[in-house]
Amino acid sequence: DVVMTQSPLSLPVTLGQSASISCRSSQSLVYSGGNSYLNWFHQRPGQSPRRLIYKASNRDSGVPDRFSGSGSGTDFTLKISRVEAEDVGVYYCMQGTHWPPFTFGQGTKLEIK
Amino acid sequence: EVQLVESGGVVVQPGGSLRLSCAASGFTFDDYVIHWVRQAPGKGLEWVSLISWDGSSTYYADSVKGRFTISRDNNKNSLYLLQMNSLRVEDTALYYCASGRYSHGFDYWGQGTLVTVSS
Numbered sequence: 001d002v003v004m005t006q007s008p009l010s011l012p013v014t015l016g017q018s019a020s021i022s023c024r025s026s027q028s029l030v031y032s033g034g035n036s037y038l039n040w041f042h043q044r045p046g047q048s049p050r051r052l053i054y055k056a057s058n059r060d061s062g063v064p065d066r067f068s069g070s071g072s073g074t075d076f077t078l079k080i081s082r083v084e085a086e087d088v089g090v091y092y093c094m095q096g097t098h099w100p101p102f103t104f105g106q107g108t109k110l111e112i113k
Numbered sequence: 114e115v116q117l118v119e120s121g122g123v124v125v126q127p128g129g130s131l132r133l134s135c136a137a138s139g140f141t142f143d144d145y146v147i148h149w150v151r152q153a154p155g156k157g158l159e160w161v162s163l164i165s166w167d168g169s170s171t172y173y174a175d176s177v178k179g180r181f182t183i184s185r186d187n188n189k190n191s192l193y194l195l196q197m198n199s200l201r202v203e204d205t206a207l208y209y210c211a212s213g214r215y216s217h218g219f220d221y222w223g224q225g226t227l228v229t230v231s232s
Contacts, residue, residue, distance in 0.1 A: 037217040048222040096217025100172040102160040
């Protein structure tokens with residue numbers, strides 16, 4: 001199984017500052033055609049997860065452009081510029097290249113300082 | 114708009130059985146997949162199972178293989194079931210139904226249904 005490792009696991013951020021979350025996979029996630037099937041999700045307290053980014057760098061409809069995804073192969077990053085109060089919660093990466101099983105990272109908890 | 118509504122979560126004793134349902138609606142494309150993803154209290158997300166829109170393909174996590182069965186209701190084409198047998202304490206979790214056009218998508222999520230396995 002592909003192991004997804006996120007860092008940091010806890011991320012205190014000042015409002016208006018930027019934040020960055022790393023996600024590394026134990027195998028390359030590049031599939032035929034060059035796509036890496038790497039999703040980023042955000043889960044606010046008491047809510048269901050919501051997908052933010054798909055195929056490593058494509059932002060979902062309605063997701064603010066403050067969120068950006070990058071990376072390929074085994075190293076991926078989610079960057080949030082100008083953090084707002086609504087961005088608190090847990091962020092998960094997930095790989096969809098080598099399945100089953102689909103595997104998630106441990107989660108990174110973003111909180112406001 | 115795609116909607117996923119889960120139901121069926123209750124408190125059950127270890128070794129017991131339970132059936133969860135996921136009612137899917139609003140798809141604008143003919144083919145999609147349905148996933149079950151679970152989240153134990155205070156923990157992260159764990160993929161459980163996948164079924165193709167027509168029920169022809171199914172996949173399971175090793176942790177549930179042989180105990181859980183995913184299927185499509187033959188009488189209600191957009192109702193997807195997760196039959197859970199030989200339940201263990203460690204199966205206690207909020208079970209989400211998720212979907213998308215592609216297996217790797219997970220575009221849409223329901224609100225979840227809580228399964229508690231306890232004596």
